[in-house]
Amino acid sequence: MASNVVLAEFQATALDAIPKFASTARGAFRTHKTKKLAWRQMQLRRLYWALDDYQPQLLAALKKDLNKSDFEALFTEVDWLKKDCMFMLDNLEKYAKDEKLGAPDVPFTYSFMKFRTRKEPLGTVLIIGPYNFPVQLLLAPLIGAIGAGCTAVIKPSELTPACAMVIKELIETRLDTSAFAVVNGGIPETNALMNEKWDKVFFTGSAAVGTIIAKKAAETLTPVVLELGGKNPAFITKNANLALAAKRLLWGKTLNSGQVCLSQNYVLIHKDLVPTFITFLNQAYKDMFPNGAKASPDLGRIVNQRHFQRLKKMLDDTSGKIVMGGGMDESENFIEPTAVLVNSVDDSMMQEESFGPIFSIYPVNSLDEALNVANLVHRTPLSLFTFGSKAENQRVLNEMTSGGATLNDAYFHASVNTVPFGGVGDSGWGAYRGKASFDSFTHFRTVSETPAWAEKLISVRYMPFDMSQLKLLNRLTIKKPDFDRSGKVVKGFGYWASLVFGLGGKSAKGALLRWAVVLVAHYVYTNRVGN
Numbered sequence: 094m095a096s097n098v099v100l101a102e103f104q105a106t107a108l109d110a111i112p113k114f115a116s117t118a119r120g121a122f123r124t125h126k127t128k129k130l131a132w133r134q135m136q137l138r139r140l141y142w143a144l145d146d147y148q149p150q151l152l153a154a155l156k157k158d159l160n161k162s163d164f165e166a167l168f169t170e171v172d173w174l175k176k177d178c179m180f181m182l183d184n185l186e187k188y189a190k191d192e193k194l195g196a197p198d199v200p201f202t203y204s205f206m207k208f209r210t211r212k213e214p215l216g217t218v219l220i221i222g223p224y225n226f227p228v229q230l231l232l233a234p235l236i237g238a239i240g241a242g243c244t245a246v247i248k249p250s251e252l253t254p255a256c257a258m259v260i261k262e263l264i265e266t267r268l269d270t271s272a273f274a275v276v277n278g279g280i281p282e283t284n285a286l287m288n289e290k291w292d293k294v295f296f297t298g299s300a301a302v303g304t305i306i307a308k309k310a311a312e313t314l315t316p317v318v319l320e321l322g323g324k325n326p327a328f329i330t331k332n333a334n335l336a337l338a339a340k341r342l343l344w345g346k347t348l349n350s351g352q353v354c355l356s357q358n359y360v361l362i363h364k365d366l367v368p369t370f371i372t373f374l375n376q377a378y379k380d381m382f383p384n385g386a387k388a389s390p391d392l393g394r395i396v397n398q399r400h401f402q403r404l405k406k407m408l409d410d411t412s413g414k415i416v417m418g419g420g421m422d423e424s425e426n427f428i429e430p431t432a433v434l435v436n437s438v439d440d441s442m443m444q445e446e447s448f449g450p451i452f453s454i455y456p457v458n459s460l461d462e463a464l465n466v467a468n469l470v471h472r473t474p475l476s477l478f479t480f481g482s483k484a485e486n487q488r489v490l491n492e493m494t495s496g497g498a499t500l501n502d503a504y505f506h507a508s509v510n511t512v513p514f515g516g517v518g519d520s521g522w523g524a525y526r527g528k529a530s531f532d533s534f535t536h537f538r539t540v541s542e543t544p545a546w547a548e549k550l551i552s553v554r555y556m557p558f559d560m561s562q563l564k565l566l567n568r569l570t571i572k573k574p575d576f577d578r579s580g581k582v583v584k585g586f587g588y589w590a591s592l593v594f595g596l597g598g599k600s601a602k603g604a605l606l607r608w609a610v611v612l613v614a615h616y617v618y619t620n621r622v623g624n
């Protein structure tokens with residue numbers, strides 16, 4: 094599809110040009126043009142068509158950098174982002190509109206003060222991307238920033254140089270260049286960017302670099318979103334559909350050759366199930382790769398030698414036994430989807446983040462043990478997967494946290510581009526995608542308006558104070574508790590009255606409905622008797 098495309102050589106942005114990129118974007122924000130919805134819509138529409146027009150270059154670059162198949166490149170990067178643009182365009186007016194604040198947030202006594210929330214762009218933001226989905230994970234936050242009305246400088250990963258250069262051309266030829274710019278480079282360029290003042294930094298990458306970014310941002314009290322990695326567990330109990338679990342977890346390690354921060358690092362499985370699970374894994378492998386993984390036109394490659402060596406070392410250091418795959422070819426950074434049966438939590442395959450096509454299988458005696466091990470390995474992973482009965486899956490959700498979770502599959506919760514996505518604890522701060530992308534770059538500014546005619550009504554606040562006025566105000570505004578000092582609910586007159594008048598329910602709407610049913614039934618009954 095993309096064979097005739099010429100890709101530009103990677104060129105890092107000159108360090109002394111970086112402050113200018115930042116000040117230009119800040120200047121554009123100060124013109125207030127980005128606050129106009131029409132301007133934002135225009136940028137999103139242009140980005141949509143830029144993605145369409147640059148599709149051949151993007152596919153070629155993704156092929157060159159990661160050997161991504163056209164199928165994956167479209168599915169998870171180019172078409173993904175086009176859907177993001179359309180979704181933001183479809184919902185922008187709704188998201189950007191002032192929200193009226195009324196009951197129950199605003200007490201009745203203040204209802205004449207027109208409380209509302211204005212959605213204001215945060216300002217000028219910096220977006221730093223990783224290498225694994227070099228287009229999606231850089232431009233999806235940008236779509237949120239454009240929707241919210243921010244200006245932005247974006248920094249692609251230098252580990253995917255072909256993509257970085259296509260993105261630079263795409264943005265700088267199609268979007269408003271006073272508002273958006275691309276800085277290319279690695280650590281020195283990122284440091285130069287971090288020396289500038291931003292209104293938010295949106296970082297996707299490793300926890301180690303995320304820590305550097307958060308520390309630097311803290312110096313100027315700059316808010317950060319961190320989208321980091323994690324050691325993600327999968328749980329398999331005796332009530333799981335084993336064949337399905339094997340097939341779906343193998344999928345998790347084949348998309349982008351397992352370079353997905355969400356994919357499972359290790360599988361905790363009841364010890365009695367291990368031989369059958371391994372058989373199913375190998376069967377699923379044969380079905381996906383009838384001629385072997387290396388010959389598959391669908392499977393990507395590890396991004397570079399450094400990451401290839403990192404994954405190889407994890408396999409070299411393990412005391413476990415390879416039970417699926419195991420093949421590799423350094424000359425083309427190829428690593429076969431590989432499963433390793435381990436017997437220690439301290440094994441390299443349990444302790445290090447895989448972020449590649451390899452994962453471990455750790456046999457356990459019970460779900461109790463599985464939950465203990467998982468909480469010990471990483472208490473706040475980015476995702477978790479659970480294959481068991483309804484009750485068991487619920488228990489896993491209750492007893493272990495994670496950024497997101499999928500029941501009965503690999504990371505499906507993150508396979509839809511419009512639902513919130515993010516980590517928890519040390520796997521990330523903040524969320525984006527869909528409305529959450531807009532919100533992530535928006536300041537929710539509460540505004541109220543005090544009419545002059547209300548002066549007398551609200552004069553209680555002025556000195557000299559009058560305690561009797563405060564008591565009157567409190568009588569009107571402070572709700573009496575329906576619980577005693579031990580925390581027990583007290584069923585007083587109010588409780589019984591609302592139960593009787595609400596016909597057993599709590600909500601006013603439900604009560605109206607129930608009263609309507611009673612009245613209709615009464616009407617029908619009395620008419621029937623009358624006849």
Ligand SMILES: NC(=O)C1=CN([C@@H]2O[C@H](COP(=O)(O)OP(=O)(O)OC[C@H]3O[C@@H](n4cnc5c(N)ncnc54)[C@H](O)[C@@H]3O)[C@@H](O)[C@H]2O)C=CC1
Pocket residue numbers: 221222223224225226230248249250251252278279280283284297298299300301302303305319320321322323353354446448475516520521
């Ligand atoms: N939660 C999420 O959405 C995602 C998380 N990840 C995580 O990212 C990692 C892999 O991605 P990488 O690109 O290798 O991450 P990385 O942290 O090495 O690089 C990310 C970005 O930071 C910059 N950078 C690298 N070292 C730096 C330093 N010392 N100072 C300042 N900037 C620096 C890079 O140029 C790149 O743009 C994995 O840990 C993975 O789990 C990856 C993709 C998505």
Ligand SMILES: CC1=C(/C=C/C(C)=C/C=C/C(C)=C/C=C/C=C(C)/C=C/C=C(C)/C=C/C=C(\C)C(=O)O)C(C)(C)CCC1
Pocket residue numbers: 168169225226230352353354355507508509
């Ligand atoms: C279309 C019709 C139907 C329905 C069809 C259905 C439901 C199709 C389902 C398709 C599936 C299984 C899609 C799977 C998609 C997975 C994706 C896109 C995965 C994406 C992963 C990403 C982007 C990873 C990101 C990684 C990140 C962020 C990271 O590393 O951090 C009916 C209902 C059958 C009716 C007919 C028509």
